[in-house]
Amino acid sequence: xxxxxxxxxxxxxxxxxxxxxxxxxxxxxxxxxxxxxxxxxxxxxxxxxxxxxxxxxxxxxxxxxxxxxxxxxxxxxxxxxxxxxxxxxxxxxxxxxxxxxxxxxxxxxxxxxxxxxxxxxxxxxxxxxxxxxxxxxxx
Numbered sequence: 001x002x003x004x005x006x007x008x009x010x011x012x013x014x015x016x017x018x019x020x021x022x023x024x025x026x027x028x029x030x031x032x033x034x035x036x037x038x039x040x041x042x043x044x045x046x047x048x049x050x051x052x053x054x055x056x057x058x059x060x061x062x063x064x065x066x067x068x069x070x071x072x073x074x075x076x077x078x079x080x081x082x083x084x085x086x087x088x089x090x091x092x093x094x095x096x097x098x099x100x101x102x103x104x105x106x107x108x109x110x111x112x113x114x115x116x117x118x119x120x121x122x123x124x125x126x127x128x129x130x131x132x133x134x135x136x137x138x139x
Contacts, residue, residue, distance in 0.1 A: 020074050021053070023065045024102060033102040035079065037072035076113035082120045089124045094137040 020035035038052065056064040084103050088096040097103055111119050 018078075020079060021066060022102070024059060031100045031102060031105065033106045035074040035082075035106070036066040036070050037074065037078075038066070074110070076110050077115070077118045079110065079120050081123060082107070083123050083125055086124055086126055086130070088130050088132055088137055089126055090132040090136045092136055095124055096137045 019038045021038060022033050023036045024033045053064040053066075056066060059065050084095060084107075086095040086097055107120070107122065114120075
């Protein structure tokens with residue numbers, strides 16, 4: 001996990017926020033993703049210098065994911081703000097992902113079953129070089 005992400009994830013509970021983290025599981029051909037709630041037992045201050053995800057199993061890409069025994073999966077309306085990764089973003093609010101559609105399908109699934117007033121706020125995170133100011137991402 002990158003430095004800023006480690007800081008945010010390690011300190012989320014200080015603001016009384018609820019943290020959900022992605023889990024794609026072991027069947028990557030399904031291209032399905034859930035967001036799993038981290039409960040109070042994810043508080044990193046109790047773990048002697050370790051962050052709560054340090055003991056999680058790693059997926060195919062060596063990314064730690066919540067164990068399959070954690071069934072606290074997000075439902076429509078649970079998430080107010082979703083930080084969305086991408087390879088590129090443009091001024092027209094388009095995103096170029098990694099190509100499997102995990103986030104696209106998750107967002108569509110959650111928003112389809114949610115009142116317009118409760119749709120997630122999507123925040124794209126990228127480096128300046130990944131933001132296309134003069135161009136657009138072909139859709």
